[in-house]
Amino acid sequence: MKVIELNKKATASNDRDAALLREELKSRGLFLINLMSAAGSGKTTFLSRTIKDLEGRVPVGVMEADIASDVDAAAIEALGAKSIQAHTGGCCHMDAAMTREALDAFQPEGGMIVFLENVGNLICPAEYDTGAHLKIMLLSVPEGDDKPLKYPLMFEESDALLITKTDALPYFDFDLEAARKRALALNPEIAVFPVSAKTGEGMAAFEDWLLGRYRAFTESA
Amino acid sequence: MHEMGIIIHLAGTLEETAREEGLTRISRVTLEVGEVSGIITDYFEDCWNYFKKRHPVLEDSRLEILTIPAVTYCSACGREYETVKYGRECPYCKSGETWLVRGNECVIKEIEAE
Numbered sequence: 001m002k003v004i005e006l007n008k009k010a011t012a013s014n015d016r017d018a019a020l021l022r023e024e025l026k027s028r029g030l031f032l033i034n035l036m037s038a039a040g041s042g043k044t045t046f047l048s049r050t051i052k053d054l055e056g057r058v059p060v061g062v063m064e065a066d067i068a069s070d071v072d073a074a075a076i077e078a079l080g081a082k083s084i085q086a087h088t089g090g091c092c093h094m095d096a097a098m099t100r101e102a103l104d105a106f107q108p109e110g111g112m113i114v115f116l117e118n119v120g121n122l123i124c125p126a127e128y129d130t131g132a133h134l135k136i137m138l139l140s141v142p143e144g145d146d147k148p149l150k151y152p153l154m155f156e157e158s159d160a161l162l163i164t165k166t167d168a169l170p171y172f173d174f175d176l177e178a179a180r181k182r183a184l185a186l187n188p189e190i191a192v193f194p195v196s197a198k199t200g201e202g203m204a205a206f207e208d209w210l211l212g213r214y215r216a217f218t219e220s221a
Numbered sequence: 222m223h224e225m226g227i228i229i230h231l232a233g234t235l236e237e238t239a240r241e242e243g244l245t246r247i248s249r250v251t252l253e254v255g256e257v258s259g260i261i262t263d264y265f266e267d268c269w270n271y272f273k274k275r276h277p278v279l280e281d282s283r284l285e286i287l288t289i290p291a292v293t294y295c296s297a298c299g300r301e302y303e304t305v306k307y308g309r310e311c312p313y314c315k316s317g318e319t320w321l322v323r324g325n326e327c328v329i330k331e332i333e334a335e
């Protein structure tokens with residue numbers, strides 16, 4: 001018997017699976033985006049809007065992991081985009097192995113932007129690398145501007161923060177600047193976009209940023 | 222099922238380690254678990270005892286959990302304090318602009334094996 005010091009994250013095996021998947025997808029030209037937020041922050045509504053806006057510019061697919069129902073996948077299908085219901089086996093998040101399984105079933109075409117709508121939960125999804133090339137999180141106005149203080153990890157991990165439902169700003173004391181400042185204090189690199197999927201306000205700025213990241217990805221692939 | 226998700230990866234990580242190090246039997250797994258990691262240790266151990274049976278190398282292993290106290294930093298006054306005792310509001314200056322410094326981790330510290 002010997003004692004071996006490891007000091008390894010318990011979920012280290014997932015990190016390795018995720019890194020492998022990310023490389024494989026890159027060689028196939030598939031741009032995978034992990035979309036995270038609490039339940040009801042507006043992920044599906046936002047995706048529907050994005051799909052409509054990007055139509056004809058770039059093929060978009062959606063993998064729905066939100067366990068709430070398969071209504072979400074149906075809503076996306078109705079827009080004519082390719083989608084699939086992913087299964088987490090009762091887990092509170094998607095990990096790299098579940099994402100790989102979902103992709104195998106989904107069979108996206110090369111060059112596609114694939115959104116993974118993660119389980120509605122501000123904690124666990126942030127802890128598991130899915131193999132995505134980009135992480136985007138949503139924080140909706142009704143949830144409050146103090147969420148970065150309460151759930152820092154997701155803000156630290158994300159490439160972009162969408163502050164959603166900005167059309168509701170007149171009805172809540174949500175301080176946009178305070179939210180932005182808190183997110184940037186945790187993650188100076190995070191891109192912040194206030195948007196309303198309902199009115200379309202702010203969506204163009206986000207979509208330009210997204211297409212910029214997509215181009216940089218395909219050029220480096 | 223937060224705990225089960227972690228256990229699945231923990232077992233995967235340990236199997237990988239065993240392969241790399243040429244180990245056939247792990248008898249003890251020592252974890253450092255943050256006080257506010259959301260892991261319920263009793264439940265975590267139950268999950269472990271159930272799950273380890275699927276992995277021959279882990280079958281006889283015992284889980285040892287060391288709790289890491291949570292510490293919060295206040296960006297208003299620059300001090301640190303005990304998270305669990307005071308929560309989100311800084312006990313010194315009453316600011317709410319506070320951040321968790323540690324206490325959210327789940328790390329495999331060491332294993333005993335042959």
Ligand SMILES: Nc1nc2c(ncn2[C@@H]2O[C@H](COP(=O)(O)OP(=O)(O)O)[C@@H](O)[C@H]2O)c(=O)[nH]1
Binds near residue numbers: 164
């Ligand atoms: N006012 C307003 N409501 C929104 C907006 N986006 C989503 N919602 C509403 O928020 C609720 C949850 O949206 P959904 O997209 O299903 O959230 P998900 O659970 O994150 O996928 C629905 O009732 C939507 O109509 C928005 O931009 N403005």
Ligand SMILES: [Mg+2]
Binds near residue numbers: 043045066072117
């Ligand atoms: Mg949804």
Ligand SMILES: [Zn+2]
Binds near residue numbers: 295297299313
């Ligand atoms: Zn203070």
